[in-house]
Amino acid sequence: MGFADIVGFTAASSRLSALEVSQIAETLLKCAEVTFQAQGVRIVKSIGDAVMFTAPDVVTACAAAADLLKEAEAAGLPPLRIGVAYGPMLRADADYFGRTVNIASRLSEVGPSGEILLMRPEKTVRESSWRARGRQGRWPEAAPGGRWQRTRDANHPALLNPNLN
Numbered sequence: 001m002g003f004a005d006i007v008g009f010t011a012a013s014s015r016l017s018a019l020e021v022s023q024i025a026e027t028l029l030k031c032a033e034v035t036f037q038a039q040g041v042r043i044v045k046s047i048g049d050a051v052m053f054t055a056p057d058v059v060t061a062c063a064a065a066a067d068l069l070k071e072a073e074a075a076g077l078p079p080l081r082i083g084v085a086y087g088p089m090l091r092a093d094a095d096y097f098g099r100t101v102n103i104a105s106r107l108s109e110v111g112p113s114g115e116i117l118l119m120r121p122e123k124t125v126r127e128s129s130w131r132a133r134g135r136q137g138r139w140p141e142a143a144p145g146g147r148w149q150r151t152r153d154a155n156h157p158a159l160l161n162p163n164l165n
Contacts, residue, residue, distance in 0.1 A: 001052075001053075001054055001061075001084070001085050001086070001089060001096060001100050001101050001104040002052070002053045002054075002055070002064075002065055002082060002083060002084040002104055002108075003050055003051070003053075003082065003104050003107070003108035004028070004032065004051045004053070004065065004068055004072075004080050004081075004082045004108065005080060005081050005082070005083075005108040006024065006049040006050070006078050006079075006080060007079045007080065007081055007113045007114075008078050009021075009024070009025075009048070009049035009078070010049075012024070012078070013049075024049070024077065024078075025048055025049055027072075027075050027076075027077055028046075028049065028050075028051060028072060028077060029043075029051060031068060031071040031075050031077070032046075032051045032053065032068055034071060035064060035067045035068045035071045036053060036064050039055075039063060039067070040055070040060065041053050041054070041055045041060060041061065041064040042054050042055075044095065044096060045094075045095070050108065052096075052101075054096065058086040058118070061084045061086065062084055065082045065084055065116045066116065068082065069082065069114060073114075079113040079114040080114065081108050081109070081110075081111040081112070081113060081114075081115070081117075082111065082115070082117070083103070083104045083105065083106065083107025083108030083109070083110075083111055083116070083117050083118075083119075084104055084107065084116060084118045084119070085100045085103040085107065085118075086100065086119070087099065087100035087103075087119075089101055100119075103119050104119070107119065
């Protein structure tokens with residue numbers, strides 16, 4: 001489960017016209033459609049300046065999120081914050097509910113501009129899974145220059161910087 005949120009959207013909406021605000025939100029949705037479709041990631045819904053999405057696994061979710069950051073930047077959007085959490089959810093009436101959804105949403109609200117916050121999955125993700133997606137990922141500690149940056153302890157979110165290889 002992931003949420004991609006435009007940084008500074010609320011402040012921008014106070015100085016832009018309703019048409020301009022809607023165009024920004026529409027551009028985010030179009031970027032997500034293009035990026036996610038190729039990776040088997042599903043957009044659940046667009047919520048103003050945010051997009052809620054699901055993926056079959058945490059590696060796919062993070063790879064798609066990193067690609068969305070690049071696509072949004074190329075489209076001229078303000079920076080995004082993306083939160084990803086992986087765990088049990090309830091799907092009902094074309095929506096998702098539960099702790100995992102709430103955590104992903106909160107992570108997108110507090111993440112650094114232009115980065116992805118990931119709640120550590122309960123099961124270890126094999127290094128080969130990351131490499132198969134052309135990504136690097138190590139948990140709980142990263143080698144110098146690695147993609148993962150550990151914060152506080154293994155129970156807290158980790159930063160995933162999409163610009164590192």
